[in-house]
Amino acid sequence: MIKVAVAGALGRMGREIIKAICEQEDMKLVAGFERKGHEDRGKDIGELIGLGTLGVKLSTADEMDNVLKETKPDVFVDFTIADACVNNVKIAAENKVNLVIGTTGFTEEQKKEILETIEKNNVAAVISENFAIGVNIFFKVVEFLTKYLKDYDIEIIEMHHRYKKDAPSGTALKIAEIIKSNRDVELVFGRYGKCERKENEVGVHALRGGDVVGDHIVIFAGDGRG
Numbered sequence: 001m002i003k004v005a006v007a008g009a010l011g012r013m014g015r016e017i018i019k020a021i022c023e024q025e026d027m028k029l030v031a032g033f034e035r036k037g038h039e040d041r042g043k044d045i046g047e048l049i050g051l052g053t054l055g056v057k058l059s060t061a062d063e064m065d066n067v068l069k070e071t072k073p074d075v076f077v078d079f080t081i082a083d084a085c086v087n088n089v090k091i092a093a094e095n096k097v098n099l100v101i102g103t104t105g106f107t108e109e110q111k112k113e114i115l116e117t118i119e120k121n122n123v124a125a126v127i128s129e130n131f132a133i134g135v136n137i138f139f140k141v142v143e144f145l146t147k148y149l150k151d152y153d154i155e156i157i158e159m160h161h162r163y164k165k166d167a168p169s170g171t172a173l174k175i176a177e178i179i180k181s182n183r184d185v186e187l188v189f190g191r192y193g194k195c196e197r198k199e200n201e202v203g204v205h206a207l208r209g210g211d212v213v214g215d216h217i218v219i220f221a222g223d224g225r226g
């Protein structure tokens with residue numbers, strides 16, 4: 001049985017992940033965490049998210065160390081917010097719990113800190129800005145087109161729901177990173193005023209609104225298409 005703890009348990013992703021864990025025969029939710037001071041602390045997580053009683057009480061971030069020591073999960077899944085995730089990862093890794101990190105919006109320093117924590121504590125970790133299979137295939141398509149359509153200008157557009165806390169999305173930044181590692185380009189985040197397009201520019205544009213789950217568009221624009 002794989003014992004799983006989820007941080008961000010009552011968030012949009014946390015709820016879906018807990019539902020998915022409960023559908024697996026070889027997985028068991030052993031702990032769920034929310035931010036410090038959360039009003040539902042101590043309540044049954046299953047009841048909070050409409051799954052019926054699961055026998056797992058909602059814990060808060062300040063209880064994480066003790067709860068991980070008590071419940072001894074095999075895997076710690078974090079879909080929270082960048083500042084919280086850095087700290088959560090430290091506590092989980094120090095308790096020798098393997099990691100799945102889906103949180104986005106990290107600074108370069110935070111990414112470095114997370115990697116150092118993982119290395120220092122010698123835990124396994126899967127870190128991805130996007131776990132959708134289709135999007136991971138899309139990454140390969142972008143890599144191929146960047147190499148193949150050498151003379152084309154590239155622009156990235158992403159749109160997400162109004163609640164998203166980081167921009168551009170982790171996925172858009174990952175796409176930009178893939179392009180950058182295959183072509184000598186400079187990233188430009190939005191454009192306004194005098195900003196004639198340079199030859200080696202890649203524009204990254206973030207839109208927010210409604211409950212859009214997450215759309216990513218990569219435009220390869222060439223001459224002579226009329």
Ligand SMILES: NC(=O)C1=CN([C@@H]2O[C@H](COP(=O)(O)OP(=O)(O)OC[C@H]3O[C@@H](n4cnc5c(N)ncnc54)[C@H](O)[C@@H]3O)[C@@H](O)[C@H]2O)C=CC1
Nearest residue numbers: 008011012013034035061079080084102103104129130131
């Ligand atoms: N890698 C991927 O495939 C995906 C990644 N994401 C990322 O996952 C993160 C969460 O997204 P959503 O669920 O939409 O956000 P959300 O805002 O609905 O949920 C985040 C939850 O984390 C909780 N939280 C805050 N601090 C915490 C702490 N210290 N410990 C435990 N919980 C804490 C919040 O109270 C909230 O309930 C974002 O960074 C988002 O970009 C979202 C979707 C897919």
Ligand SMILES: O=C(O)C1=N[C@H](C(=O)O)C[C@H](O)C1
Nearest residue numbers: 104129130164169170171214
């Ligand atoms: O916050 C979201 O919703 C999403 N975040 C991830 C990102 O920042 O790329 C993945 C997906 O686009 C949904």
